[in-house]
Amino acid sequence: xxxxxxxxxxxxxxxxxxxxxxxxxxxxxxxxxxxxxxxxxxxxxxxxxxxxxxxxxxxxxxxxxxxxxxxxxxxxxxxxxxxxxxxxxxxxxxxxxxxxxxxxxxxxxxxxxxxxxxxxxxxxxxxxxxxxxxxxxxxxxxxxxxxxxxxxxxxxxxxxxxxxxxxxxxxxxxxxxxxxxxxxxxxxxxxxxxxxxxxxxxxxxxxxxxxxxxxxxxxxxxxxxxxxxxxxxxxxxxxxxxxxxxxxxxxxxxxxxxxxxxxxxxxxxxxxxxxxxxxxxxxxxxxxxxxxxxxxxxxxxxxxxxxxxxxxxxxxxxxxxxxxxxxxxxxxxxxxxxxxxx
Amino acid sequence: xxxxxxxxxxxxxxxxxxxxxxxxxxxxxxxxxxxxxxxxxxxxxxxxxxxxxxxxxxxxxxxxxxxxxxxxxxxxxxxxxxxxxxxxxxxxxxxxxxxxxxxxxxxxxxxxxxxxxxxxxxxxxxxxxxxxxxxxxxxxxxxxxxxxxxxxxxxxxxxxxxxxxxxxxxxxxxxxxxxxxxxxxxxxxxxxxxxxxxxxxxxxxxxxxxxxxxxxxxxxxxxxxxxxxxxxxxxxxxxxxxxxxxxxxxxxxxxxxxxxxxxxxxxxxxxxxxxxxxxxxxxxxxxxxxxxxxxxxxxxxxxxxxxxxxxxxxxxxxxxxxxxxxxxxxxxxxxxxxxxxx
DNA sequence: TGGTCTCATTGGATCGATCAAGGCCGTCGA
DNA sequence: TCGACGGCCTTGATCGATCCAATGAGACCA
Numbered sequence: 239x240x241x242x243x244x245x246x247x248x249x250x251x252x253x254x255x256x257x258x259x260x261x262x263x264x265x266x267x268x269x270x271x272x273x274x275x276x277x278x279x280x281x282x283x284x285x286x287x288x289x290x291x292x293x294x295x296x297x298x299x300x301x302x303x304x305x306x307x308x309x310x311x312x313x314x315x316x317x318x319x320x321x322x323x324x325x326x327x328x329x330x331x332x333x334x335x336x337x338x339x340x341x342x343x344x345x346x347x348x349x350x351x352x353x354x355x356x357x358x359x360x361x362x363x364x365x366x367x368x369x370x371x372x373x374x375x376x377x378x379x380x381x382x383x384x385x386x387x388x389x390x391x392x393x394x395x396x397x398x399x400x401x402x403x404x405x406x407x408x409x410x411x412x413x414x415x416x417x418x419x420x421x422x423x424x425x426x427x428x429x430x431x432x433x434x435x436x437x438x439x440x441x442x443x444x445x446x447x448x449x450x451x452x453x454x455x456x457x458x459x460x461x462x463x464x465x466x467x468x469x470x471x472x473x474x475x476x477x478x479x480x481x482x483x484x485x486x487x488x489x490x491x492x493x494x495x496x497x498x499x500x501x502x503x504x505x506x507x508x509x510x511x512x513x514x515x516x517x518x519x520x521x522x523x524x525x526x527x528x529x530x531x532x533x534x535x536x537x538x539x540x541x542x543x544x545x546x547x548x549x550x551x552x553x554x555x556x557x558x559x560x561x562x563x564x565x566x567x568x569x570x571x572x573x574x575x576x577x578x579x580x
Numbered sequence: 581x582x583x584x585x586x587x588x589x590x591x592x593x594x595x596x597x598x599x600x601x602x603x604x605x606x607x608x609x610x611x612x613x614x615x616x617x618x619x620x621x622x623x624x625x626x627x628x629x630x631x632x633x634x635x636x637x638x639x640x641x642x643x644x645x646x647x648x649x650x651x652x653x654x655x656x657x658x659x660x661x662x663x664x665x666x667x668x669x670x671x672x673x674x675x676x677x678x679x680x681x682x683x684x685x686x687x688x689x690x691x692x693x694x695x696x697x698x699x700x701x702x703x704x705x706x707x708x709x710x711x712x713x714x715x716x717x718x719x720x721x722x723x724x725x726x727x728x729x730x731x732x733x734x735x736x737x738x739x740x741x742x743x744x745x746x747x748x749x750x751x752x753x754x755x756x757x758x759x760x761x762x763x764x765x766x767x768x769x770x771x772x773x774x775x776x777x778x779x780x781x782x783x784x785x786x787x788x789x790x791x792x793x794x795x796x797x798x799x800x801x802x803x804x805x806x807x808x809x810x811x812x813x814x815x816x817x818x819x820x821x822x823x824x825x826x827x828x829x830x831x832x833x834x835x836x837x838x839x840x841x842x843x844x845x846x847x848x849x850x851x852x853x854x855x856x857x858x859x860x861x862x863x864x865x866x867x868x869x870x871x872x873x874x875x876x877x878x879x880x881x882x883x884x885x886x887x888x889x890x891x892x893x894x895x896x897x898x899x900x901x902x903x904x905x906x907x908x909x910x911x912x913x914x915x916x917x918x919x920x921x922x
Numbered sequence: 923t924g925g926t927c928t929c930a931t932t933g934g935a936t937c938g939a940t941c942a943a944g945g946c947c948g949t950c951g952a
Numbered sequence: 953t954c955g956a957c958g959g960c961c962t963t964g965a966t967c968g969a970t971c972c973a974a975t976g977a978g979a980c981c982a
Contacts, residue, residue: 294705298643299938327669346686363636501873508875531843533850641968
């Protein structure tokens with residue numbers, strides 16, 4: 239049990255274990271990587287030596303020889319203050335957990351804010367990471383195009399919206415299904431005039447989410463005209479947009495493209511002395527911590543981020559296999575977290 | 581310029597660059613690591629070759645030889661759903677940014693939930709990381725003790741509460757100063773009966789934050805008896821505690837040990853048709869996204885996480901220097917983000 | 923011219939693992 | 953009895969960088 243190690247001494251190497259177990263280096267290596275090749279008594283002896291010495295293969299040496307780092311790179315973007323965006327936190331955690339089971343670690347890096355490519359190149363050329371996970375595909379993801387052209391292994395969280403010809407692996411969540419779910423839920427609760435507050439028209443994700451609302455409304459023969467607003471993703475924008483919509487279109491419920499916008503609606507309701515979930519129903523998107531703790535609780539579309547991480551790691555394993563296997567894109571379906579606001 | 585690379589070909593090595601520049605391998609290595617040693621024209625020639633080939637030193641080889649990975653390990657804990665805890669997100673980002681400038685990357689890992697030590701050992705023995713940053717020191721940080729005894733390089737975000745003899749580097753934020761700031765702010769606004777909702781007594785951090793409230797109250801000759809409550813860090817607990825306090829002690833303001841608890845207070849106020857910031861003032865702790873977007877805005881103590889990251893990286897550089905330099909602990913002061921709730 | 927000193931540059935060894943061959947031993951069929 | 957074969961293990965080469973000691977060129981002085 240006492241797996242002590244000499245303090246400040248260099249850690250034991252393969253050769254140390256080999257000597258102790260009375261076998262060659264290669265045999266120790268096999269004991270670690272291909273146990274089937276050893277006779278069971280030899281294996282036991284080697285494993286005992288490994289345990290006694292507290293041996294763990296030197297990563298650098300292994301990486302050098304096998305030309306792999308077992309590291310997955312992920313660029314993180316500056317946390318946006320003043321919004322309710324909480325996707326990253328949960329996703330990063332799921333990814334770390336899932337990759338661990340697959341024998342990978344996650345390496346975080348940052349890049350210049352204005353250059354979506356920066357950072358990737360160095361990590362690739364120095365063979366620091368085996369592959370990337372890219373997440374911010376909302377910008378017409380230039381990284382995906384660049385990485386693909388560079389033939390770098392990667393998986394995208396987000397489909398290749400603007401590039402039907404894209405051949406890379408991706409995993410995404412069906413946003414339209416989420417807003418459809420949200421809208422249908424409100425309709426079942428008896429709402430007919432349901433407004434939409436989403437992002438500007440140049441956001442493909444925003445338009446996708448909007449289509450779920452339209453689809454659900456039209457499926458029940460409900461009108462959508464005059465009930466939609468497209469703004470920036472800020473609380474202030476959501477507040478203004480909801481105020482205007484309330485005055486001009488008299489909706490009884492709001493479906494929003496984000497929790498941030500939904501919080502804007504709550505602000506407006508508060509301004510007017512109205513109560514969310516009583517007079518007016520509100521549904522957000524992302525199931526952020528904000529949605530979870532704000533009174534009276536914000537109903538919100540929840541992305542299955544744990545599942546996304548699992549699918550992404552699965553795809554990564556395929557890509558890094560010999561020969562590489564690039565499966566088709568994976569589309570997951572969100573759920574609706576019901577709370578007091580509806 | 582066209583820094584192309586053969587597709588799928590092995591990246592260029594030091595030897596390739598050397599051949600192209602007509603010098604030896606060592607000279608190229610020096611051009612990268614000790615440019616001063618080269619004559620300026622040789623340096624220019626080598627750098628040109630490096631640029632033309634798109635050379636970047638192989639990390640594994642370098643790590644193997646120098647016995648360093650330039651990776652900083654950080655264990656992340658499961659994101660707590662249903663709370664407003666947002667410290668990690670902001671901190672991780674700051675840490676990634678800051679370490680990049682120091683030539684380090686951040687490697688995330690997870691461990692078994694019940695074993696605070698798991699995960700560290702493997703990374704150390706395999707020399708995957710050079711050092712750790714540990715963050716969850718609230719539990720009487722067994723990791724710190726373990727790492728210290730193991731003589732592993734690390735810096736703690738959080739002081740060594742329970743171990744005055746601890747010799748390791750740490751950076752922390754003065755929580756008591758934060759709650760003092762919050763309480764004083766409320767007193768200046770004319771409040772006299774200011775209640776405290778904090779964590780259970782076994783939380784040293786909670787007791788520290790509480791002491792800031794007591795200190796500020798007593799400094800103005802205000803009583804604190806019957807105005808304090810210590811509960812779990814959940815919205816529900818904050819809600820109940822504030823309801824009881826309102827009934828029994830009639831405070832006009834609340835200072836809370838977390839934004840999560842503060843949100844509980846907002847729930848209670850809503851239950852009773854009261855308005856935060858009007859009848860009753862509320863101040864939270866952490867300046868989470870929740871505090872930023874909830875109507876009418878939650879005043880909250882904000883930790884200078886960017887600064888914390890800078891100090892941590894500074895300390896890490898000292899520890900990893902030859903010989904190691906372990907400076908004294910660094911204590912930073914939080915600020916107060918003023919919003920509608922006060 | 924020869925000797926010494928400085929400084930850029932060189933070639934070989936090395937870090938610790940895995941890959942690719944090759945050796946030893948016993949079994950089996952002819 | 954011999955060779956082929958397969959299971960198990962060993963040996964030497966290799967990945968791509970850096971460390972180390974040594975070499976070569978040039979400057980300066982006697």
